Amino acid sequence: MIEQTMSVSVPRQGAGPSPPAQPGGSDGSYGAPGPPVRADRRRFLILAVVFVCAACGLVYELELVALASYLIGDSVTQASVVLSLMVFAMGIGSLLAKRLRCRAAVGFALLEAALALFGGCSALVLYASFVWTGEPRFALVGFSLAIGMLIGAEIPLLMTLIQRVSRQDAGGAVADLFAADYVGALVGGLAFPFLLLPWLGQLTGALVTGGVNVLAGGALVLWVFGRDLTRRSRCLLLTVNIVVLSVLATATVLVDDFERAARRAVYGEGVRVAVHTDVQEVVLTGGRRGPLDLYLDGRLRVSGRDEFRYHEALVHPAMRGPHRRVLIMGGGDGLVAREVLRYADVSSVTVVELDPGVVKLARTDPALSALNGHAFRDPRVHPVYADVFTWLRGIRHPAYDVIIADLPNPGITASTKLYSEEFYGLTGRVLAPGGRLAVHAGSLTSQRREFWTVDATLHAAGFRTSPYLATARRSGFTAGPDRARDGTPAVSDWGFELAARS
Incomplete structure (x- = not known):
């Protein structure tokens, strides 16, 4: 969930339509028109992706809080550390996103791929650092800052993209984006304890969330803005998304073996029973x-x-x-x-x-x-x-x-x-x-x-x-x-x- 404000360039009333992008434009466009998707549909797709990404972002936050409380203890302290670091990092990410607004589509897709990779693997790395080093706090701080910065960079880029497909006024665009963002955060916050944890567990739940995240971000850019990108940009995005999905899928397949090895490292070789009940x-x-x-x-x-x-x-x-x-x-x-x-x-x-x-x-x-x-x-x-x-x-x-x-x-x-x-x-x-x-x-x-x-x-x-x-x-x-x-x-x-x- 993102809480921030930003300045947005809005066409003046009475101004004519924006000229088509020229070759070598901000996203490496060829000057070709956008995909054959109506403007209102493209706007709806952007808001839908905002909803999905907000849900994923909150799942990453809750995952870090829950796992840190489990590994380190003192849930109040861990929640305070994770959330305060994330909010701080979101502000930094929002400022850094200004440099990507000239290439908003490509930047957003790469950002979501990075967020999916960091967020999806955060639980695995945090657990591994606890098991094999005994000190997960450094990993906790690092992931809190990294994920917070990536989440904070989302809204400025999405604002740029939605202004590209819709001539909506700035106030209306901000209201729509934040409405989708807050509702998505609500869904993610409820899905984490009631769906992901009981059905998938902490580690697999984070990996699956990362897969959903990268698919949503990549699909939006490649479908809605794909024709505005150079062939090189499209190949780059496809390659990055496939690599991230492959990493997450491989980790999901191996997560059971990882958990068994981690339990042996923590509890010794004599583990006979290891079950996740609805409580613990x-x-x-x-x-x-x-x-x-x-x-x-x-x-x-x-x-x-x-x-x-x-x-x-x-x-x-x-x-x-x-x-x-x-x-x-x-x-x-x-x-x-x-x-x-x-x-x-x-x-x-x-x-x-x-x-x-x-x-x-x-x-x-x-x-x-x-x-x-x-x-x-x-x-x-x-x-x-x-x-x-x-x-x-x-x-x-x-x-x-x-x-x-x-x-x-x-x-x-x-x-x-x-x-x-x-x-x-x-x-x-x-x-x-x-x-x-x-x-x-x-x-x-x-x-x-x-x-x-x-x-x-x-x-x-x-x-x-x-x-x-x-x-x-x-x-x-x-x-x-x-x-x-x-x-x-x-x-x-x-x-x-x-x-x-x-």
């Missing part, structure tokens, strides 16, 4: 000859080496007291349920998990199912697939003796609402009199600020708390931050809060 990427390693590891969106959530230390510390202090009805928030891997089911007098366990794919894996994968003691086979366990915040709003009466919050780390931006005063207020509303709430609050060593913020928030929501600590015996398990690249643990302890209504 789920990876299982080991479990046959070595300890099982479960990764969610690249973050190590379960390590068979010492997961029991975390889950025992989270569950058992809260079970000291009435515990017939237990609510587990998160815990789709079944490991919290395993500890709860050790108490024979537990009558009902409700597991509210956002991702059905994790529960399915916990049921069906032999290693993970064995690790959780086949918890989901127990008739007392009732999984519910929902956003736990929304689900709590639908419950009006105290129902649970024990509530255990096995949720994403409080340091992850996406989980912020699950550590808010409002969330704890909803939780307290469904806690039976005398009931207990256990919360994983992050590492007391490496996330001291987050830990005590959780404690203060619980107090503000009307709970009294008892903070406590469990230490990690060995490397591996961490409920939240990424594992260090050298395999050392990201945290050496886990902090918990045991809370009850004041």
Whole structure:
């Protein structure tokens, strides 16, 4: 999406039609008339391409934001960096486009080919830089600037082209172009999360978007303005578009092999399961000859080496007291349920998990199912697939003796609402009199600020708390931050809060 203004040359009222281009003109024209397409149809085709290119441009932006949040974390920071750099670069691109206005048609086609190549391959290169160098930030900044400059150069060239085929006044032309641009951005913004990600994934989705981009730009120039170009210009554009399409097509064919190689580089040779659910990427390693590891969106959530230390510390202090009805928030891997089911007098366990794919894996994968003691086979366990915040709003009466919050780390931006005063207020509303709430609050060593913020928030929501600590015996398990690249643990302890209504 482009937000900028520009000066446009408009014929004076009463002026005669522009003289035909002479040989050797601004686009290398022969002076031949335009293609046998009516002016209003040519104008419509230009606006249609504006629509498509705007959709593609926004997909590139969202792709960078999403992948950077996944690889680096802190989605607010990554979104701010990508969008601010792109907007800045768009202004630079708009200024640089002035030099191309004399060859607007050829310039626009080459620009779209470059944008398709950079945008389409950006996810692959960003992912590769994370996997093999461990530092994707330089690639993120470079692609944000490059794609922003190319997007910023589009509208000045399109304004020149639409003025060439239509004698529309400058205000009307700007309104039409920006209307098509904004609507295209809307479509691209909606297509990214609802179509591209679920159906194609991040890497393939970006490559397919690049293919659409280069086809739209090349087709417009070669069809609508093709007869105005020299043979050399037409050959150049055809060659460049074919090369870009070939690169994108080849990358699309090889993307599965690339992802497998990247997973091996990140997770080691023991990757057994790697699936993209509707919510996240789920990876299982080991479990046959070595300890099982479960990764969610690249973050190590379960390590068979010492997961029991975390889950025992989270569950058992809260079970000291009435515990017939237990609510587990998160815990789709079944490991919290395993500890709860050790108490024979537990009558009902409700597991509210956002991702059905994790529960399915916990049921069906032999290693993970064995690790959780086949918890989901127990008739007392009732999984519910929902956003736990929304689900709590639908419950009006105290129902649970024990509530255990096995949720994403409080340091992850996406989980912020699950550590808010409002969330704890909803939780307290469904806690039976005398009931207990256990919360994983992050590492007391490496996330001291987050830990005590959780404690203060619980107090503000009307709970009294008892903070406590469990230490990690060995490397591996961490409920939240990424594992260090050298395999050392990201945290050496886990902090918990045991809370009850004041």
